[in-house]
Amino acid sequence: MATIVTTPSETQAREPAPKATRMYGLLAEFETPGDLMAAAEKCRDAGFKWWDCHTPFPVHGLDGAMGIKRTILPLLVFGAGATGTAAAFLLQTFTNSVGWTIWAGVWVTGYPFLISGKPAMSLPAFIPVIFELTILFSALACVKLMFLFNGLPQLYHPLFKSNRFRRASNDRFFIVIEARDPKFLPKKTEEFLKTLGPISVEMVED
Amino acid sequence: MGHASTHAADLGASNVQLPAFALGFRNIALGLAVVGLGGGAAIGYTGAFDTTPGHFWRAYLIAFLYGLSMCLGGLFFVFIQHLTRAGWSVAVRRPAEAIAANLRWIWVLFLPFAVLWALGKAGIVWTWADLETMRANAPAEYDIVVQKTAFLNPTFFWIRAAVYFVVWAVLASFFFNNSVRQDESGDIAISERMQKFAAPTAILFGLTTTFAAFDWIMSISPAWFSTMFGVYFFCGCATAGFSGMILVTVRLRTLGVLKGIVTSEHFQDMGKLMFAFGMVFWAYIAFSQYMLIWYANIPEETGWFLGRQIGGWAPFSFALLFGHFVVPFVLMISKWPKRMPLVLAAGAVWMLCFHYVDLYWLVMPEIPHDIGEFKTYAEVSAKYADEPTHFGNPVNFLLAIGVLGAVAAGTIGTLSRVALVAKKDPRLAESLRFENM
Numbered sequence: 001m002a003t004i005v006t007t008p009s010e011t012q013a014r015e016p017a018p019k020a021t022r023m024y025g026l027l028a029e030f031e032t033p034g035d036l037m038a039a040a041e042k043c044r045d046a047g048f049k050w051w052d053c054h055t056p057f058p059v060h061g062l063d064g065a066m067g068i069k070r071t072i073l074p075l076l077v078f079g080a081g082a083t084g085t086a087a088a089f090l091l092q093t094f095t096n097s098v099g100w101t102i103w104a105g106v107w108v109t110g111y112p113f114l115i116s117g118k119p120a121m122s123l124p125a126f127i128p129v130i131f132e133l134t135i136l137f138s139a140l141a142c143v144k145l146m147f148l149f150n151g152l153p154q155l156y157h158p159l160f161k162s163n164r165f166r167r168a169s170n171d172r173f174f175i176v177i178e179a180r181d182p183k184f185l186p187k188k189t190e191e192f193l194k195t196l197g198p199i200s201v202e203m204v205e206d
Numbered sequence: 207m208g209h210a211s212t213h214a215a216d217l218g219a220s221n222v223q224l225p226a227f228a229l230g231f232r233n234i235a236l237g238l239a240v241v242g243l244g245g246g247a248a249i250g251y252t253g254a255f256d257t258t259p260g261h262f263w264r265a266y267l268i269a270f271l272y273g274l275s276m277c278l279g280g281l282f283f284v285f286i287q288h289l290t291r292a293g294w295s296v297a298v299r300r301p302a303e304a305i306a307a308n309l310r311w312i313w314v315l316f317l318p319f320a321v322l323w324a325l326g327k328a329g330i331v332w333t334w335a336d337l338e339t340m341r342a343n344a345p346a347e348y349d350i351v352v353q354k355t356a357f358l359n360p361t362f363f364w365i366r367a368a369v370y371f372v373v374w375a376v377l378a379s380f381f382f383n384n385s386v387r388q389d390e391s392g393d394i395a396i397s398e399r400m401q402k403f404a405a406p407t408a409i410l411f412g413l414t415t416t417f418a419a420f421d422w423i424m425s426i427s428p429a430w431f432s433t434m435f436g437v438y439f440f441c442g443c444a445t446a447g448f449s450g451m452i453l454v455t456v457r458l459r460t461l462g463v464l465k466g467i468v469t470s471e472h473f474q475d476m477g478k479l480m481f482a483f484g485m486v487f488w489a490y491i492a493f494s495q496y497m498l499i500w501y502a503n504i505p506e507e508t509g510w511f512l513g514r515q516i517g518g519w520a521p522f523s524f525a526l527l528f529g530h531f532v533v534p535f536v537l538m539i540s541k542w543p544k545r546m547p548l549v550l551a552a553g554a555v556w557m558l559c560f561h562y563v564d565l566y567w568l569v570m571p572e573i574p575h576d577i578g579e580f581k582t583y584a585e586v587s588a589k590y591a592d593e594p595t596h597f598g599n600p601v602n603f604l605l606a607i608g609v610l611g612a613v614a615a616g617t618i619g620t621l622s623r624v625a626l627v628a629k630k631d632p633r634l635a636e637s638l639r640f641e642n643m
Contacts, residue, residue, distance in 0.1 A: 060641045074540075116503060124500050127493060 024158035024206040025051075025178035026189055027165060028198040033059045036173035039196035040065040043175060046192065050181040054165070054174040073149065077142045084137030088130040097121040158206050165204075176204070215466040215638050217629050224622045228461055232622070235615035242608025249601040257601050260330040261570075263322060267331060267422065268565045269605035270315050272446070273613040275439070275561070277312055278415055279447010280305030281374070282440075283479070284381045285411065288397075288404035293636035297464075298472050300627050301454040303385055304620040305447065308613050309378035313371035315609060323360065334358045334428040344575045350429040350506070358425055366421055370414045377407050382620075385628050392630030415440050423568050430510040430573070434495040439568075441491050444483035445530075445561045449554035452476050454617065456551040458626060467627050470545040471640050477544025477553070484557045485538065488564075489531040505577075513573040516586060517593025526567050529560040562606055566597060 030036045033055065040053055044067040053062060094100065094110045097120040101109040112120045147153065159165045159176060168174050175196075177189055186203075193201045215221075246269075249255060250262030283302040287295045322328050329336025334351050341348040351358065381400060388396040416436025424435045432438075455476070458464050499507045514523050534556060543549045580586045596602075628634060 060639075116501075124493075124497050127497070 022206040023179040023186065024204045025176050025181075025184070026186075026193055027159065027162055027202050027204050028175045028177075028193040028196065029164055029167075029200045029202075030173040030175070030196075030198055033062075033173055035197055036175065037062060037065045039175055039198070042196055043177065046183070048177055048181050048183055050178040050184075052176055052178075054159075054168040054176065056169055056171060056173075059173075071149070073142065073145055076145055077138050080141030081134045081138035084133040084135070085130055087137070088133035089126060092126045092129055093121060158204055162202065162204050164200065164202065172199075179206075217467075217627070221463055221465055221467070222625045222627050222629055223463070224458075224618075224626060225461060225463065228618065229622055232615050232618040235611045235618060238611030239608050239615060240611075242604045242606070242611055244608075246601050246605035246608055249599075249604065255599050255601065256596075257599060259327070261596055261599065262601060263319075263331045264426075264569050265599070265602045265605050266318065268562070268569050268602070269609040271422065271442075271565050271569070272562055272606050273308075273315065273609035274312055275443040275565070276446035276450045276610075276613060277306055277308045277378070278374070278411075278443040279445070280451060281309060281378055281381070281447075282411065282444060283447055283451060285377070285404045285407040288381070288400045289408055291401060291633075293633040294472070294475060294640040296628055296631045296634045296637035297467050297469075297640075298451065298455055298476060299385070299631075300625065301458070301617075301621070302447070302451045303382045304617045304624075305450050305454065305613070306378040307382045307620045308616040309371075309374040311616065312613075313375070315612065316367065316371070320364075323364075328360070332363075332425055332428070334425060335360060335363075346578055347429045347575075354428065358428060363421060366417060370418050373410050373414050377410065381407075385631075386624050388628060388630055389625050390630075392632070394632050397632055412436075412440075415443060426569060427510055427513075427573055430507065432495055432499070432507075432510075434491060434498075438488075438491050438495060441483060441488040442561055442564055445480070445488060445557050445564075448476060448480040448484060449557045449561070450613075450617075452480060452550055452554040453558075454621075456547045456554075458621075459547060464626055467638065469640075470547070471642050472637075473547050473550050474541065474544040474642055477538065477550050480554065480557060481535075481538050481544070484561075485531050485535045489527075489535075492531075509573040509577055512577065512583070512586060513571040514567065516574070516590040518595040518597075519567075519571050519593060522563075522567060522595050522597065526560065526563050530557075530564055534560075563597075566595075566602070570595065 028039065030039060036053060036055065036059065040062060043051055044065065053059075053066060055062070094102070096110070096113050098110050099112055101107055114120070115122075115125075118125065159168075164172070165174060175193070175198075177184060177193065179186075183189075190201055190203075246262075246266070249257050250259070250266075253259075280302040283295075284299060284306055286292075287299055319328070319331075322331070323335070329339055333340055333347075334354070337348065337352065337355075340351065356362075380403065384396050384400050387393075416439075419436045419439030423439065424431065452473070455464070455468055455473070459468055496511065499511060513519065534553060537543065538553050543553065574586065574590060577586065580589070631637075
């Protein structure tokens with residue numbers, strides 16, 4: 001515990017850098033989820049915006065400790081589902097129920113079918129398709145927007161350069177504060193991270 | 207993962223025992239049962255509010271099914287938790303067990319029908335019980351029903367009813383007694399035994415509720431059949447069971463017990479179950495049943511729905527569609543109403559009301575006997591444009607409140623004798639620190 005490792009940033013400050021590198025951020029390593037939770041609350045209260053936690057498994061309550069706002073994804077999925085409902089209803093109404101001619105790239109005409117003597121606009125027959133398209137639109141929107149919001153797919157990440165970070169998928173817990181955060185000051189933020197009780201703090205290059 | 211919340215819940219008597227004054231609620235419930243059933247019987251006997259014997263007995267059948275379905279829903283919740291080895295639900299399982307425990311005596315409420323059969327008047331509810339009258343009034347229906355007598359005959363009807371009640375009583379006792387026994391010993395073997403019997407319980411439960419729905423509701427229109435009917439009734443059971451469970455749990459919390467044991471996480475999950483089974487699954491099954499019959503358009507099958515869309519039954523059916531599905535679906539789909547106990551309780555009351563509407567819609571409408579004489583749907587609906595639903599008749603509500611009062615009194619009585627939570631269940635700790643996100 002609490003063996004502060006000399007970070008590359010300190011050595012770089014004394015000697016001229018061999019080549020110009022940009023700092024991605026500072027990586028703090030913690031031993032237990034409890035330490036991580038306490039540290040995350042302090043980071044949240046310090047007002048950082050561009051920072052994240054990395055854990056080997058979901059830690060309950062971490063969202064609250066990090067002060068993560070609720071996602072707007074459900075609202076967008078609801079909108080997508082409603083679009084699916086409307087699309088399915090209009091598609092079936094147009095193709096099966098009314099003889100309208102509309103321009104959709106080319107001129108197309110709806111063709112009212114007479115099916116087993118039912119009225120041309122038979123809602124019960126439409127509902128399975130409406131149901132399916134609602135689900136389809138919602139599910140596709142949900143997955144695609146989730147990928148988009150999370151910045152996925154992402155095949156490379158600067159944190160992969162850190163050897164310590166490999167244990168993020170095994171038994172260690174990390175907080176990274178990115179250099180692009182408006183409150184980020186290399187020295188000061190490093191001091192701040194060291195007060196949170198990490199095993200180590202290291203600089204990660206971009 | 208237990209680091210996030212390691213609070214120790216208070217399992218002391220003051221937090222997991224029903225306070226003594228709460229027994230007063232049992233007396234209120236008993237009073238409601240007496241007033242409701244007595245008042246209903248008085249109206250039925252005197253024929254006030256133009257109550258025909260046929261209406262009275264059907265209203266009583268609806269009321270009986272109302273109470274029964276809630277207890278069956280409780281039983282469903284209990285065994286499904288054991289079947290899936292669920293951890294989250296331990297904190298709220300005891301109220302469901304107490305509701306299900308009413309199945310030990312619910313057969314008493316079915317005894318009035320034995321009197322009806324003994325008097326030879328069962329035909330006013332189940333027309334197949336009086337085939338001679340049917341032959342005279344509806345010969346076409348008689349020709350169909352007479353071929354079903356191997357199944358639809360009084361002897362077999364009562365044997366089946368006895369089997370259902372015995373099976374339900376045994377299953378409810380098994381899960382209730384074992385769970386209470388574990389409160390003393392904390393023996394893990396008890397959990398394992400309940401898990402082992404949960405699978406056969408699921409099979410028995412499925413068969414008995416399905417055939418009970420066939421016998422008591424579907425056979426009211428004996429020429430008609432739907433293979434989906436048992437599932438439809440099961441949806442009603444789940445609606446009533448989860449609603450009842452939510453109401454009991456919320457009431458216990460407002461009494462000041464189960465503090466730190468039942469959290470908004472548990473309310474959210476009970477709300478999810480009510481949402482899933484009471485609204486979504488119910489609508490799915492109801493529509494599946496409707497669409498197949500609507501699409502095939504076979505007169506033998508469509509009559510049942512025709513009887514539900516003539517006269518006053520047309521707005522009634524729409525009220526059911528919107529009240530049981532559309533409106534609560536939109537209101538309850540979000541996370542927050544499920545996490546606020548009082549909002550959730552309001553939703554549960556709403557669903558219980560529309561569960562009654564649902565049962566009324568199942569039992570009360572009659573298929574017009576002269577249906578074969580019409581050429582078109584327009585002619586039928588024109589002739590029966592004034593067909594009343596009699597939903598406003600006080601006898602309906604008195605009987606429903608009476609049966610519900612009896613079930614509530616039984617539940618409160620059961621809860622007063624045992625701990626309000628399965629306090630030595632091996633998965634209680636998991637349930638206490640359960641979080642949805």
